[in-house]
Amino acid sequence: MSTLLDIKNLHVAIKGEEILKGLDLTIASGEVHAIMGPNGAGKSTLASTLAGREDYEVTEGSVLYQGADLLELAAHERAAKGVFLGFQYPTEIPGVSNLNFLRSALNAQRHQRGEPPLDGGAFMKLAREKAGQLGMSIDMLKRFVNVGFSGGEKKRNEMVQMTVLDPTIAILDETDSGLDIDALKVVADGINTMRGADKAILLITHYQRLLDYVKPDHVHVLADGRIVRSGGPELALELEEKGYQSVA
Amino acid sequence: MMMDQSSDISGFQKAYDTTRPALPGGGWLQELRHIAMTRFMSLGLPGRKLESWRYADLKALRKTPFQPVTKAPEADIAAIEKAAIAGLDAPRLVFVNGRFSRPLSRLHTLPADLAPKSLRDVLMLGGGSIRDLVMDLRDGDAFDQLNTAMMSEGVVIEVPEGMQVKTPIEIVYLVTDADNGAAHLRNVIRLGQGASLTVVESFAGDDSRFFTNQITQTTLADGADLTLLRRQHEGSGTVHVSRTYATLGKARFQMASIASGSTSTRHELRADVTTEGGHVGYEGIQLARAGQVLDTLTFMDHAVPSCTSTQTYRAVLAGQSKAAFQGKVLVRRDAQHTDARQKADSLLLDRAAEASTKPELEIYADDVQCAHGATVGELDADQVFYLMARGLAPNEARALLVEAFVAELCGNIANEPVRDAFLADARNWLTSANAAMDAPKEGDQ
Numbered sequence A: 001m002s003t004l005l006d007i008k009n010l011h012v013a014i015k016g017e018e019i020l021k022g023l024d025l026t027i028a029s030g031e032v033h034a035i036m037g038p039n040g041a042g043k044s045t046l047a048s049t050l051a052g053r054e055d056y057e058v059t060e061g062s063v064l065y066q067g068a069d070l071l072e073l074a075a076h077e078r079a080a081k082g083v084f085l086g087f088q089y090p091t092e093i094p095g096v097s098n099l100n101f102l103r104s105a106l107n108a109q110r111h112q113r114g115e116p117p118l119d120g121g122a123f124m125k126l127a128r129e130k131a132g133q134l135g136m137s138i139d140m141l142k143r144f145v146n147v148g149f150s151g152g153e154k155k156r157n158e159m160v161q162m163t164v165l166d167p168t169i170a171i172l173d174e175t176d177s178g179l180d181i182d183a184l185k186v187v188a189d190g191i192n193t194m195r196g197a198d199k200a201i202l203l204i205t206h207y208q209r210l211l212d213y214v215k216p217d218h219v220h221v222l223a224d225g226r227i228v229r230s231g232g233p234e235l236a237l238e239l240e241e242k243g244y245q246s247v248a
Numbered sequence B: 001m002m003m004d005q006s007s008d009i010s011g012f013q014k015a016y017d018t019t020r021p022a023l024p025g026g027g028w029l030q031e032l033r034h035i036a037m038t039r040f041m042s043l044g045l046p047g048r049k050l051e052s053w054r055y056a057d058l059k060a061l062r063k064t065p066f067q068p069v070t071k072a073p074e075a076d077i078a079a080i081e082k083a084a085i086a087g088l089d090a091p092r093l094v095f096v097n098g099r100f101s102r103p104l105s106r107l108h109t110l111p112a113d114l115a116p117k118s119l120r121d122v123l124m125l126g127g128g129s130i131r132d133l134v135m136d137l138r139d140g141d142a143f144d145q146l147n148t149a150m151m152s153e154g155v156v157i158e159v160p161e162g163m164q165v166k167t168p169i170e171i172v173y174l175v176t177d178a179d180n181g182a183a184h185l186r187n188v189i190r191l192g193q194g195a196s197l198t199v200v201e202s203f204a205g206d207d208s209r210f211f212t213n214q215i216t217q218t219t220l221a222d223g224a225d226l227t228l229l230r231r232q233h234e235g236s237g238t239v240h241v242s243r244t245y246a247t248l249g250k251a252r253f254q255m256a257s258i259a260s261g262s263t264s265t266r267h268e269l270r271a272d273v274t275t276e277g278g279h280v281g282y283e284g285i286q287l288a289r290a291g292q293v294l295d296t297l298t299f300m301d302h303a304v305p306s307c308t309s310t311q312t313y314r315a316v317l318a319g320q321s322k323a324a325f326q327g328k329v330l331v332r333r334d335a336q337h338t339d340a341r342q343k344a345d346s347l348l349l350d351r352a353a354e355a356s357t358k359p360e361l362e363i364y365a366d367d368v369q370c371a372h373g374a375t376v377g378e379l380d381a382d383q384v385f386y387l388m389a390r391g392l393a394p395n396e397a398r399a400l401l402v403e404a405f406v407a408e409l410c411g412n413i414a415n416e417p418v419r420d421a422f423l424a425d426a427r428n429w430l431t432s433a434n435a436a437m438d439a440p441k442e443g444d445q
């Protein structure tokens, strides 16, 4: 298996305060990794840094993606190269419909990759199919991006975006939080369709229950800006039982 | 100081003196023009010290002696089509450098009893109701006076009682190859009882140094419904001063405007609601680019009970630009149950841009509903990141967000080609504003 993402000694500061303090993580194609860890540990900071948030300052370390420096790319370039971030708190954008947004995003990515744009009909077919699989109506897609969506609906919407954009690596930040039991199953199914030999998934979660549906190959504990422990799926069970105190 | 100020504007007196023989109208009008010019010269251009003019930029008017264009109106039909609204199948009146062009217009599609008249012809005849309307501005400010003194062209549209005009009337004003020229335009729109009409104006032009000075006087009888749509995209050398007067009974007056043109623009809407149940609606979009000053002033005068006014203003500012909105609502003592609302939101795309909003509520009745709100902000960084994380380049992300901001206003325009034209205006503006923002700044690598 080839290395897809290689993070070495990553230090990240937000407004001058160091949040990630030398984080190492290697993800190979075909793998599913899960990161767990206490509130405020830096999980979302890691996710946003990988997606290219500009105000998060990388002060030390390196990130290679597909063998090339990921950190020198702007957020939209990373997206076009197949990096997807499922947001912990998806942003509301009044005035922009989900469909318009998603089509603009998809075609912006295709443009960067030198592919022709998808026309209206082909896009609608794709959007309809993917939304349908995630139990989201076309009417929801016509609404403004995340505006007035419930917590669970927002997460579902992230998954619709993911399946339409079809990334190579999906970083899903607490996509399971706020989902009811049925929705969790639907979203897990969506994530599982993303699995593939040339793809990878990084799940950030607080709960074992998502991992029941999406079996991780590796589980890591992120505490105080570092990966403090790594193991197999059994680590998640141990954490659920004993809490972070015991492992960190 | 007084001397200085009048010498500043002595060019206008000269322009008046040379133009006077060619100005339409005799008798009472000649006399009125003369009085108006004298008043203008003694009033001078309004200065920054006047609260209602503190944001406007009239510098260019003091420097350049703008001379009304006498040369015959000539323009490429392609330039007219470009300025006009794509896909709008409507009668069209065309003014080139402030002069009406019959050959470039298309009037044949108009119902006979609606036929707009040329202001020039109406002034030549001089009689009837036009006199009262012109007299109405007798005591007006400097720009009223200047316009009265110099007005020579415009349209007079009178919609008879009960006539519902389905297709809009389009007016295109083009400025081309007219350095140091001026257009003093006066439009008159009158709707009889129960009549309805939509008028769409499009202003466009090259980078000639030019002065557009327009007044539109509208009167609406009970039950009338007038929609005025305005696209102001004149060239970068233009100074644009325009005002719209509305006097209405129990009627509906709706105005929507989008402006990105001119180096300096001042637009005013002044509405008097004189009968219970009247409504005035205003939606204004201002798009300002580096070096521009876009100044808007509205004045809603509620004198009688149970009238409503709603105003929504949105400005987007790029580069070192200024946009100002002063919205005055006057609710007089008898105007109980007035419902007057005003909202002004400005979006700064550049730290160097300056947005000013000043609501002014003067309320003398006690049982009324008046609300106002104003915000000034930048693009939301979280929203930009969200869009970029999905693949949109920074300029595409900005474009989508700005379009959304603007579309919330012009999305309400009923006529589809006009609505599309407004949205296209916003997009085009943004494309060029984006290009300016993405251009490497000095000191950048």
Ligand SMILES: Nc1ncnc2c1ncn2[C@@H]1O[C@H](COP(=O)(O)OP(=O)(O)OP(=O)(O)O)[C@@H](O)[C@H]1O
Pocket (backbone or CB within 6 Å): A014, A015, A019, A037, A038, A039, A040, A041, A042, A043, A044, A045, A046, A088
């Ligand atoms: N924009 C910001 N400004 C200042 N501090 C921030 C900002 N974003 C994050 N932080 C801080 O960085 C630390 C890590 O936050 P982060 O969101 O990465 O934690 P997390 O591990 O995702 O926590 P949770 O499990 O609660 O989602 C926290 O102490 C947080 O307060």
Ligand SMILES: [Mg+2]
Pocket (backbone or CB within 6 Å): A043, A044, A045, A088, A173
């Ligand atoms: Mg988090």
